[in-house]
Amino acid sequence: MSLPAEELFEEALKLPERERRAFALRLLESVGEESLEDVERAWVDEARRRLDDIRAGRSQPVPWEEARGRIFARG
Template identity: 45%
Template sequence: MSLPVEDLAAQALSLPPEDRALLLERLIASFEPKSPAQEAWFKLAQRRREDVRGGRVQMVPGDEALARVRARLA
């Protein structure tokens, strides 16, 4: 028996942030066909996320990152 969409949405929104993110990733992936390029990008994103979580890299604020890119292009 399937749940009405509103009930399902309410349950999903009550999940912790990490679980909601995982659910979102799975829902988005269900709309896109699997391709080698998509799989490679996904694996890269997962590695980068783990690098941040593991403290191996440090995040840079968006404005600062854009300023660095603009300086390199100038």
């Protein structure tokens, strides 16, 4: 992300959850729709990048229970 986008993101995180949800939805609506093929291709590309990172030692997988705990600790 560019510096202005990163700064905007940090400011948006300070909003109450309800306002963040509304803001996120408005942002999503502003970018238009992608075709199902584009979305599927993007997910496949991301999965390949992540697998390459794990195989190259740039990333370490996390067991599901640990990941789940981190996810629900945020809420």
